[in-house]
Amino acid sequence: MDEKKIKKQLIRITVLIISVSIVVSALVLIAFSYVIQQAHNTDHTQMKIETEEYESRILKQIDKNIQFLTSLAKAFEVNDLTASTELIEKNLSAINETNSFVSMAYLSVDGKGIINSTEYGTKWEITLDDCADYARTAIEKSFKGEDAVSKMFDSEIFDGKLFIYSVPVHKNGEIIGALAASDTLEIFEDIVNGNTVLDGQGYIHILDSAGNFLVRSEHTIVKENMSSIFDGPYLSEKTQEKAHEAIANRESMYGEFEYNGNECHFYLAPIDLNGWYLFCANRLWGPALSFGRSVIILGVFLFLILLAMFTLLYYGYYRFRKNSSLLIRLAYYDRVTGADNTLRFDRKKEEITKKHKDYCIAALNIHNFKCINDIFGTEDGNKVLKFIKAKIEENLEPDEFFCRDSADLFYIFLLDTDESILSRRISSVILNVREVTQHAAYSYEVSLYSGLSIRGTREQALVALQSIKHNLQTDIAFYDHSLHEMVRKKSNIESYMQLALQRNEFKLFLQSKRDLKTGKITGAEALVRWQLSDGSYRYPGEFIPLFEANGFSVKLDMYMFEKVCIQLRKWIDIGITPVPISVNQSKRLFANGNYPEDIEKIARKYNISPSLITLEILEDIAASDAEQINHQINALQKIGFKISMDDFGSGYSSLNMLYTLKIDELKLDRGFMRKVAGGDDERRKIILKQIISFAKKLGITTVAEGIETEDDRDNMAALSCDYGQGYFFDKPTEAEEFSRLYMQK
Ligand code: C2E
Numbered sequence: 001m002d003e004k005k006i007k008k009q010l011i012r013i014t015v016l017i018i019s020v021s022i023v024v025s026a027l028v029l030i031a032f033s034y035v036i037q038q039a040h041n042t043d044h045t046q047m048k049i050e051t052e053e054y055e056s057r058i059l060k061q062i063d064k065n066i067q068f069l070t071s072l073a074k075a076f077e078v079n080d081l082t083a084s085t086e087l088i089e090k091n092l093s094a095i096n097e098t099n100s101f102v103s104m105a106y107l108s109v110d111g112k113g114i115i116n117s118t119e120y121g122t123k124w125e126i127t128l129d130d131c132a133d134y135a136r137t138a139i140e141k142s143f144k145g146e147d148a149v150s151k152m153f154d155s156e157i158f159d160g161k162l163f164i165y166s167v168p169v170h171k172n173g174e175i176i177g178a179l180a181a182s183d184t185l186e187i188f189e190d191i192v193n194g195n196t197v198l199d200g201q202g203y204i205h206i207l208d209s210a211g212n213f214l215v216r217s218e219h220t221i222v223k224e225n226m227s228s229i230f231d232g233p234y235l236s237e238k239t240q241e242k243a244h245e246a247i248a249n250r251e252s253m254y255g256e257f258e259y260n261g262n263e264c265h266f267y268l269a270p271i272d273l274n275g276w277y278l279f280c281a282n283r284l285w286g287p288a289l290s291f292g293r294s295v296i297i298l299g300v301f302l303f304l305i306l307l308a309m310f311t312l313l314y315y316g317y318y319r320f321r322k323n324s325s326l327l328i329r330l331a332y333y334d335r336v337t338g339a340d341n342t343l344r345f346d347r348k349k350e351e352i353t354k355k356h357k358d359y360c361i362a363a364l365n366i367h368n369f370k371c372i373n374d375i376f377g378t379e380d381g382n383k384v385l386k387f388i389k390a391k392i393e394e395n396l397e398p399d400e401f402f403c404r405d406s407a408d409l410f411y412i413f414l415l416d417t418d419e420s421i422l423s424r425r426i427s428s429v430i431l432n433v434r435e436v437t438q439h440a441a442y443s444y445e446v447s448l449y450s451g452l453s454i455r456g457t458r459e460q461a462l463v464a465l466q467s468i469k470h471n472l473q474t475d476i477a478f479y480d481h482s483l484h485e486m487v488r489k490k491s492n493i494e495s496y497m498q499l500a501l502q503r504n505e506f507k508l509f510l511q512s513k514r515d516l517k518t519g520k521i522t523g524a525e526a527l528v529r530w531q532l533s534d535g536s537y538r539y540p541g542e543f544i545p546l547f548e549a550n551g552f553s554v555k556l557d558m559y560m561f562e563k564v565c566i567q568l569r570k571w572i573d574i575g576i577t578p579v580p581i582s583v584n585q586s587k588r589l590f591a592n593g594n595y596p597e598d599i600e601k602i603a604r605k606y607n608i609s610p611s612l613i614t615l616e617i618l619e620d621i622a623a624s625d626a627e628q629i630n631h632q633i634n635a636l637q638k639i640g641f642k643i644s645m646d647d648f649g650s651g652y653s654s655l656n657m658l659y660t661l662k663i664d665e666l667k668l669d670r671g672f673m674r675k676v677a678g679g680d681d682e683r684r685k686i687i688l689k690q691i692i693s694f695a696k697k698l699g700i701t702t703v704a705e706g707i708e709t710e711d712d713r714d715n716m717a718a719l720s721c722d723y724g725q726g727y728f729f730d731k732p733t734e735a736e737e738f739s740r741l742y743m744q745k
């Protein structure tokens with residue numbers, strides 16, 4: 001999956017998780033506040049019901065007392081008890097003893113009257129003016145025919161507050177006076193006292209029209225002494241304001257206050273009596289309250305559910321995040337070095353080349369990384385890779401980047417197009433790595449090589465890299481199209497060579513070796529031809545250098561050696577006297593200590609005398625360990641093989657070599673055959689003559705390669721060269737054809 005897509009998805013999921021969390025939290029909050037709201041509503045309704053119940057009980061109590069007075073007034077009328085003051089006094093004191101009134105009084109409409117109290121006896125002559133203001137107002141109402149209840153007033157005869165009931169007294173259909181009874185608020189206290197409301201959590205108090213407590217339940221929520229609901233810090237300013245307003249408008253209201261950590265509610269309701277109010281207070285919240293407890297348990301429960309849900313959500317999200325970043329890491333990063341991988345490299349390249357058109361891609365590889373892994377182990381190999389990664393990083397400029405592909409292959413994106421600058425920059429990495437690994441804890445020198453493609457692709461950089469894969473002389477190559485073709489062919493050959501060997505596509509061709517004087521065939525050279533499935537041939541120049549570099553030449557040489565043995569056996573078997581055959585042998589064979597025995601075995605297998613076989617080696621072999629080569633040559637000669645030095649004079653040959661290596665034959669490179677433009681032909685001949693002369697003195701026979709003309713033959717013969725080989729005599733010919741042409745009985 002695309003990194004951007006993964007990141008987008010991650011953002012989407014983050015948003016989703018947050019939204020879900022918000023929605024769930026909101027829903028839980030709504031549900032919770034709904035429960036609380038419901039609880040409040042139930043509580044309000046309950047308070048209202050109970051308050052109304054109380055109001056009706058209070059009014060009933062007052063009504064009972066009024067009815068009692070009214071009945072008494074009727075008795076006064078029917079029995080004409082107002083006829084004399086004594087009669088009134090007698091009745092009042094008798095009745096007063098049987099009820100709970102503080103005092104009872106009768107006042108005639110002229111304002112004169114009599115009062116009896118159980119405690120202080122009878123006062124015979126009182127006037128309306130002697131009465132407290134509120135009492136007088138009530139009595140005057142009764143003079144006008146009303147039943148009245150006074151407001152509270154301070155009594156002179158009684159230590160405390162009183163109020164009175166007053167009813168009119170009639171005679172012959174006319175009001176003649178009023179019968180009044182005073183009472184304390186204690187009658188309501190019976191109601192209010194101790195009797196809690198709302199399952200024991202609430203209390204009811206009676207307030208006057210200013211909010212002062214008239215009757216305050218002994219069991220109050222607020223334990224402190226208060227004379228008014230506005231006392232103390234309990235009601236907030238706002239609630240106080242609302243309460244004042246409600247009282248002024250004689251309206252009921254709900255309110256809240258907090259006491260000792262408990263949330264309390266109150267209901268304030270006017271009662272139809274003297275502007276009084278009922279004040280119902282109720283504890284709603286608190287850990288000690290059952291409802292509070294339920295709500296707290298519910299809250300904790302919901303909180304735990306939320307917590308569990310969020311934990312699960314977050315855990316899922318965390319796993320997803322981790323997996324996503326793992327996915328990104330796996331998809332875009334190399335696990336060994338932590339560098340980007342090619343996928344990410346290509347993405348970055350795509351992005352950056354939108355703004356930078358001038359760039360170069362370098363492919364960087366280690367010579368023989370496989371050996372480092374094989375000899376020192378993968379761990380050390382990885383250490384080397386990490387070290388190279390760090391070195392590349394150090395050499396990057398802003399906007400440049402790199403990646404590790406696989407094994408030891410790195411790609412670097414550079415913002416330069418100048419070949420010399422690029423060479424310098426890459427060389428500095430290569431040198432740096434070489435220097436450090438030479439001296440630091442590494443026990444081997446890590447040598448890098450690099451292929452670069454300016455404004456090109458990774459593939460092109462790789463082609464340039466492969467062109468110098470086995471070349472230890474060059475460590476930097478730039479890509480061009482011819483290189484591409486070459487590398488394509490090269491990799492084609494490499495991928496197909498094993499199969500070609502199995503399919504016998506490598507054919508034996510023979511070219512005759514002649515006696516220069518007589519022209520007689522004295523031998524032949526085995527030359528390989530690769531016959532492709534379409535019948536066409538590939539020549540050794542196209543594949544031998546590659547096989548020498550990749551080691552396949554060892555296999556091929558042994559194969560050709562065997563083919564030569566088979567050919568010799570064929571000749572012998574049909575009774576033809578065979579001519580010796582020269583076989584080209586690559587340098588690598590000599591590195592194998594068993595090489596002489598190996599080829600001897602093959603020769604034995606076909607019962608071929610080693611004297612029929614000459615092994616051609618190239619002069620550059622002398623650059624290797626001469627002692628070891630000589631040792632091998634010795635062993636081969638002991639078996640009976642002859643050794644020939646091929647292409648002598650083509651490279652950096654030296655006469656010293658004739659001395660160092662004990663060879664049997666010297667093949668003079670065909671370069672000697674040609675006159676060089678501007679060169680002195682005489683000098684060439686002198687040198688040739690001397691070489692041939694030296695060889696002869698050392699017992700080495702000489703063969704001139706590349707005899708193309710009669711002149712060539714005559715010249716070489718004149719120089720005393722023994723044999724010749726070349727197109728003048730014949731071209732390399734398919735072995736069968738060669739046999740047909742030259743090897744007849
Ligand atoms: P070489 O061993 O020096 O072989 C002689 C080469 O010169 C052959 O090229 C041959 O075709 C060519 N030649 C012969 N006469 C003339 C001539 O008159 N004029 C010119 N211009 N060329 C002539 P070829 O067959 O293409 O082989 C090239 C080289 O490949 C050989 O050079 C040899 O070094 C190598 N080679 C060939 N076969 C084998 C093989 O089986 N094993 C190994 N290791 N190397 C082989």
Ligand code: MG
Nearest residue numbers: 525584616646
């Ligand atoms: Mg040869």
Ligand code: MG
Nearest residue numbers: 646647667705
């Ligand atoms: Mg040669």
